[in-house]
Structure formats: C-alpha cells, structure tokens
Amino acid sequence: METNSIIDHSLPKAERYQMLTQALGAILESETDLTANLANAAALIFHSFDFHWVGFYWVKENELVLGPFQGPVACTRIAKGRGVCGTCWEKNEIQCVPNVNEFPGHIACSALSQSELVLPVTRNGVVLGVLDIDSVFLNDFDEEDIRGMSQIVSVIERKFGA
Numbered sequence: 001m002e003t004n005s006i007i008d009h010s011l012p013k014a015e016r017y018q019m020l021t022q023a024l025g026a027i028l029e030s031e032t033d034l035t036a037n038l039a040n041a042a043a044l045i046f047h048s049f050d051f052h053w054v055g056f057y058w059v060k061e062n063e064l065v066l067g068p069f070q071g072p073v074a075c076t077r078i079a080k081g082r083g084v085c086g087t088c089w090e091k092n093e094i095q096c097v098p099n100v101n102e103f104p105g106h107i108a109c110s111a112l113s114q115s116e117l118v119l120p121v122t123r124n125g126v127v128l129g130v131l132d133i134d135s136v137f138l139n140d141f142d143e144e145d146i147r148g149m150s151q152i153v154s155v156i157e158r159k160f161g162a
C-alpha cells in the first residue's frame, strides 16, 4: 500500500482525519506487532499533515520511553508528571497546549516546537503510552484535531486494548 501519498493535504482537515482513520484501520488489520503498527501510525499521521513531530512514548517500568516516531531526534525518557507527555500519562487526560513555552516543565526536545497535542493510549483505563504531536506554529491544534486524533487513538486502542 502506498501510504505516503494517501492523504491530499489540500483536503479539509475533517476529511483528512476520516481518510486517515480508515487507512490506519486497514493497515492495522493485517499486522499484530505493536512496534510495526505504531511505526506505521506515526508515518501515516506525519505524512497526512504538516506537523513537526509525530510519535509515541510507551510506558516501560516507571518511565515513558521513546517509541516509533517521525521527525527530528527526540528525548528518549520522560518521568511521570514531567512535561506535557508525563502530565498526560499522570492525569490520563488529553493535553492540548497552545504555547509550550508557557507550560510548566515543558521538555524542549526541539526548540522549533511551539504547540503540542498529547493523547493517552489506554487499556482498561490504564495508560499504555501516549501519542505526541508537535507543531512549529503557536495554537496549531483545535477541537477538530482533538476529535480526529482521538479517533486515531481509538483505532490503536481497539487493536491492542480491551
């Protein structure tokens, strides 16, 4: 499957999210390996939008450890409660941060990142990891992104979750 050009960037965001969710469902259907599926999910999201960084941090023992991603080199371990990702894990709540420079404890993996959206990936209410998306623009994430990315996370959770 040619994944990099599935989603036309000129389409409205809602349509892109719909296509992306369908494409991810199809890709995940035929593969059971976690790393393979998270890697393709990161690639698919990254190539459907113009975000700076898209990837996963996965809970390993008592830390979040860098998982499959697309974008610049990133920090590898994040403690619970630290930065936007660690806060998402600790609170088990989506974090939509319009200006990361104003977020207490934000971990600046890339000085270019200005806004950030992080969603928990859960199984039976327990956080397995987080999906982290960074943008070079301030206030780049809206309700449509939260809804769309939540749908994507649901596809991943259905595969590995309950």
Ligand code: SME
Pocket (backbone or CB within 6 Å): 053, 074, 075, 078, 082, 083, 084, 085, 086, 105, 106, 107, 108, 109, 110, 113, 116, 132, 134
């Ligand atoms: N900025 C994140 C760290 C991960 S990078 O953005 C890839 C944070 O504060 O949790």
